[in-house]
Amino acid sequence: MSAEVDRYIAAQTPAFAKALTTLRARLLALLPDHVEVMSYAMPGLRQPGPKGKMVAGYAAFTHHLGLYPHSGRVIPQIDCTPFKTSKSGVLFTPDTPLPDALLQAILAARQAEIAAGFGRKA
Template sequence: MTASAAHDAYIAAAPDALRPLLIHLRARLAQALPDADEIMRYDMPGFASAGQVIAAYAAFSKQCGLYVAKGAISAHADDIAAAGLKPTKTGVTFSPGRPLPDHLIAALALASRRDLGV
């Protein structure tokens, strides 16, 4: 199975309410990281370059997560808080009621790439 087909299958298996969020997140990440490859690592879809995972995403029962480099989270901590979201060391969780803004998806992806040096 290609990585792209694996992303499709992952999204199809997610809870119905989260699928639109995942589809949107995947598209925004692809737009922000046009030269990155779609990959599957640790059963999570993501985008990588030069063997480094720049951004990955996951679905849970009631929320989704975007996972990036630690430096990306710390660099955008104020933006994450302004969006009403809570970060972890390497991720941000969001839900249909509180989605991740497009500008923040792009900013986190690009900051993660810079942090990783790829």
């Protein structure tokens, strides 16, 4: 699947491609056992195993990049100041990447949500 992610990143402008490559490396370092996939037309990382849940995806748009924890409950519970957010993600630019602490907080919150069984059918 990483070849598909490589193509996605290569299709971006040089500044966005560099920022996505850096974010990708940071995510892979923080989630080393996770599987790199394309989901909802964006690169991301899924838990290992056949029923592994999506932990986070990332994408490039015309004027910004975004990190999406595949849950509408994660971002609202984290202080993402000074970054613009939506219910489902946090937006940033190549000039202002997400700080390590914020990236780690988002991933930890999403992993805790998955561990608690959010989204599982009873």
